[in-house]
Amino acid sequence: MRRVEIKVLDARLGREFALPQHATDGAAGLDLRACLDAPLTLLPGQTELIRTGFAMHIADPGLAAVLLPRSGLGHKHGIVLGNLVGLIDSDYQGEVMVSCWNRGAAPFTIEPGERIAQLVLVPVVRAEFAVVESFTPSARGAGGFGHTGRD
Numbered sequence: 001m002r003r004v005e006i007k008v009l010d011a012r013l014g015r016e017f018a019l020p021q022h023a024t025d026g027a028a029g030l031d032l033r034a035c036l037d038a039p040l041t042l043l044p045g046q047t048e049l050i051r052t053g054f055a056m057h058i059a060d061p062g063l064a065a066v067l068l069p070r071s072g073l074g075h076k077h078g079i080v081l082g083n084l085v086g087l088i089d090s091d092y093q094g095e096v097m098v099s100c101w102n103r104g105a106a107p108f109t110i111e112p113g114e115r116i117a118q119l120v121l122v123p124v125v126r127a128e129f130a131v132v133e134s135f136t137p138s139a140r141g142a143g144g145f146g147h148t149g150r151d
Ligand SMILES: O=c1ccn([C@H]2C[C@H](O)[C@@H](COP(=O)(O)OP(=O)(O)OP(=O)(O)O)O2)c(=O)[nH]1
Pocket: 067, 083, 085, 086, 087, 088, 089, 090, 092, 095, 096, 097, 098, 099
């Protein structure tokens, strides 16, 4: 287990609402809860930025966190992320925010404390681009976007 510092910004977190945690021993994500004061109804097409009640500082530049939809909410109710995937930089120290987008056809109400997204810590390889005139040839070359066919 990796230790990552967080600051609790909403007093309900860790009391009324569980702190972000892995739901099972094998879970890759930590579920994030909506720190809302009242239920929030997202109409079809609506997007709102929702507080999670904590700030995090990953600190290690070799790590980042990605925010991903929960599959049940996304598939059954159309509740996904307005930015599709959220990226938390290792030097970010602000509140983790979740952009919730109702891409479905029906209104959906998010309750205070509801698990709305998941955070996955991922390794990062930082790079410095080196400008060259030519590449060592590869089998693919510049072919892409389906050039290998469909079967
Ligand atoms: O879903 C998200 C995405 C980002 N962030 C925070 C953490 C991240 O480190 C910071 C900046 O995110 P990003 O680089 O994706 O956004 P930007 O539009 O490029 O903003 P900036 O100019 O601040 O880098 O915002 C969130 O809290 N939730």
